[in-house]
Amino acid sequence: MVRSPPSPKPRKRNSKGSPILGEPEVVDLLIAGGKVKRGSTLVPEQRDILSEVGHIGAGRASGELSRVVGSIVRVSQPKVAFFSMSDGLKDGIPPGETVLVFSHVQGDARGEIMMLWDAGSALVLADVLQKKQMGTTKSLAADEDQGCLVANGGQLCERYLSAVGSLLDLKLDPSGFRLLAAGGKTLSNFLSVSVLAGKENALYLRILTEFSTTYETQKNKTPLKGSLVLLLEMDSVVGMLKAVKEKLEHLVI
Numbered sequence: 001m002v003r004s005p006p007s008p009k010p011r012k013r014n015s016k017g018s019p020i021l022g023e024p025e026v027v028d029l030l031i032a033g034g035k036v037k038r039g040s041t042l043v044p045e046q047r048d049i050l051s052e053v054g055h056i057g058a059g060r061a062s063g064e065l066s067r068v069v070g071s072i073v074r075v076s077q078p079k080v081a082f083f084s085m086s087d088g089l090k091d092g093i094p095p096g097e098t099v100l101v102f103s104h105v106q107g108d109a110r111g112e113i114m115m116l117w118d119a120g121s122a123l124v125l126a127d128v129l130q131k132k133q134m135g136t137t138k139s140l141a142a143d144e145d146q147g148c149l150v151a152n153g154g155q156l157c158e159r160y161l162s163a164v165g166s167l168l169d170l171k172l173d174p175s176g177f178r179l180l181a182a183g184g185k186t187l188s189n190f191l192s193v194s195v196l197a198g199k200e201n202a203l204y205l206r207i208l209t210e211f212s213t214t215y216e217t218q219k220n221k222t223p224l225k226g227s228l229v230l231l232l233e234m235d236s237v238v239g240m241l242k243a244v245k246e247k248l249e250h251l252v253i
Helices: 023-031 044-069 119-129 143-168 184-195 234-251
Strands: 079-083 097-107 111-118 172-174 178-183 204-216 221-233
Touching (some): 044 079, 044 119, 044 143, 044 221, 044 234, 097 119, 111 119, 111 143, 119 143, 143 178, 143 221, 204 234, 221 234
Antiparallel strands (some): 079 204, 097 172, 097 178, 111 221
């Protein structure tokens, strides 16, 4: 008597009805050139690993920001999810006008890294960086105001990439930082056309960490809020997961 093969177990699905992919399935799909569909989610273990990687990078970046503003910087738990520009900008994007310092990432992983501030925080930070009296900077029209924010945003992103690269023995280099001040649909369009270079429909893995701190003077306390976002191309996610696995295996006694 020949037995029929057992029926495959039904896949677990997320709230949108898309299948929840386990880590081996995600890696196999990507290595084989398959595509992870929008709405697919990471299993908790996989999300936790990538979130911890982001937390280590954000910790290094927040240390630099704390040194600049002279205050403790609070860091959120990194949010890890699949992302494409066609899905729209949601979490971590300040409402209204946003100041964005960004760069392509090259080396052993490819993607984008960006530091975002709401407009008010960016103006305050420009005063802090240039040791001006609070409230002096009213706009970012001047080259020196833009320049100091690019330099600082670049330092924060570089600290992040350096920490992640050192942890996983990966070479992660920014290609050069630029600044944009925009909001809403304008920001989405710019990211689609200029930052992602026409890859607005491509799927990325996004690791997003929010920062908050307070700059204190004798007269007042001014809140600063921003987000650091790493967008990884899907092929690079495989490499990062493999690097994490190798690092863990080396730690096994």
